[in-house]
Amino acid sequence: MIDVTVKLSDQLILKNPVLTASGTFGYGDEGRDLVDVNQLGGIVTKSITLHPREGHPPPRIAETAAGMLNAIGLANVGVEHFCREKLPYLAGLETAVFVSIAGSTMDEYVEVLSTIEQANLGFAGYEINISCPNVKKGGMEFGVDANMTRELTQRLREATDRFMMIKLSPNVTDIGLIARAAEQGGADAVSAINTVVGMDIDPVTGNFKVSTGLCGLSGPAIRPVALAAVYRVAQAVSIPVIGVGGISAAEDVVRFVRAGAHAVQIGTLNYRDPGIGVKISARLPELLRKIGAGSLGELRGLVN
Numbered sequence: 001m002i003d004v005t006v007k008l009s010d011q012l013i014l015k016n017p018v019l020t021a022s023g024t025f026g027y028g029d030e031g032r033d034l035v036d037v038n039q040l041g042g043i044v045t046k047s048i049t050l051h052p053r054e055g056h057p058p059p060r061i062a063e064t065a066a067g068m069l070n071a072i073g074l075a076n077v078g079v080e081h082f083c084r085e086k087l088p089y090l091a092g093l094e095t096a097v098f099v100s101i102a103g104s105t106m107d108e109y110v111e112v113l114s115t116i117e118q119a120n121l122g123f124a125g126y127e128i129n130i131s132c133p134n135v136k137k138g139g140m141e142f143g144v145d146a147n148m149t150r151e152l153t154q155r156l157r158e159a160t161d162r163f164m165m166i167k168l169s170p171n172v173t174d175i176g177l178i179a180r181a182a183e184q185g186g187a188d189a190v191s192a193i194n195t196v197v198g199m200d201i202d203p204v205t206g207n208f209k210v211s212t213g214l215c216g217l218s219g220p221a222i223r224p225v226a227l228a229a230v231y232r233v234a235q236a237v238s239i240p241v242i243g244v245g246g247i248s249a250a251e252d253v254v255r256f257v258r259a260g261a262h263a264v265q266i267g268t269l270n271y272r273d274p275g276i277g278v279k280i281s282a283r284l285p286e287l288l289r290k291i292g293a294g295s296l297g298e299l300r301g302l303v304n
């Protein structure tokens with residue numbers, strides 16, 4: 001019997017290592033007629049903010065070689081609506097649900113998380129999106145500063161006992177340093193990576209392909225960047241690492257596990273096939289058998 005379960009903590013065991021990535025699977029309810037989400041290892045919701053957000057003006061996405069560019073701008077229903085309309089459904093699922101949280105000040109992150117805690121519903125935990133501009137620090141992202149990452153993690157740690165992972169940005173000089181700051185602040189895990197800064201321009205019209213100009217690159221194009229980031233982060237911390245970036249097949253899951261990941265998230269590929277996560281997790285036992293491994297854990301960090 002091949003074991004694909006993943007132990008993230010004493011309280012949290014995933015049925016398999018495949019989660020959906022924030023912002024690419026809605027609130028987990030849009031695809032409910034298309035895919036049995038309970039077969040996933042987990043779901044990460046799109047990032048929730050204190051107030052509802054319309055997001056950036058269109059065009060917000062563009063295709064590019066082996067990936068996509070996006071600047072959605074954290075469009076979401078806001079925390080109150082989320083708690084009322086979305087969380088009860090999510091809490092009833094038989095898979096691990098992680099609520100992604102975003103904010104433009106530390107107080108805002110804490111308020112969003114505390115509001116969700118007050119709803120007092122059963123779900124696994126949180127993913128903290130620190131790739132957000134901090135308005136009090138002139139728009140500098142939380143995730144590029146180790147001190148801000150540590151302090152934010154500490155403040156959120158004080159507000160919840162649930163599992164909490166910090167999602168790292170690749171757009172930094174030393175991602176290991178930021179990961180360590182999250183660990184020191186009390187994170188249970190880190191996930192890596194968020195999108196890579198990118199841009200495209202129409203050569204004829206001169207228009208940016210995505211309205212904000214600078215935007216986020218995702219999909220298979222960034223897989224080698226994500227793999228390197230996971231490898232560096234896994235060397236830097238002793239908490240679990242969740243790999244994200246360009247994953248499109250069971251083989252990719254094993255690549256990330258070999259780089260040191262406990263589990264993975266699938267983002268952009270959900271747009272091609274919302275059932276991809278379930279298909280990939282179903283293929284894992286066969287692939288592990290072919291490799292000669294009895295469990296995923298046996299392969300973690302095994303690279304030469």
Ligand SMILES: Cc1cc2nc3c(=O)[nH]c(=O)nc-3n(C[C@H](O)[C@H](O)[C@H](O)COP(=O)(O)O)c2cc1C
Binds near residue numbers: 244266268
């Ligand atoms: C359309 C779109 C929206 C996204 N929205 C969020 C978001 O709200 N919060 C977040 O932390 N990451 C967000 N991301 C980043 C993904 O969760 C993921 O980290 C990134 O796309 C890399 O994974 P992938 O290559 O599998 O897509 C978004 C990505 C895309 C493509």
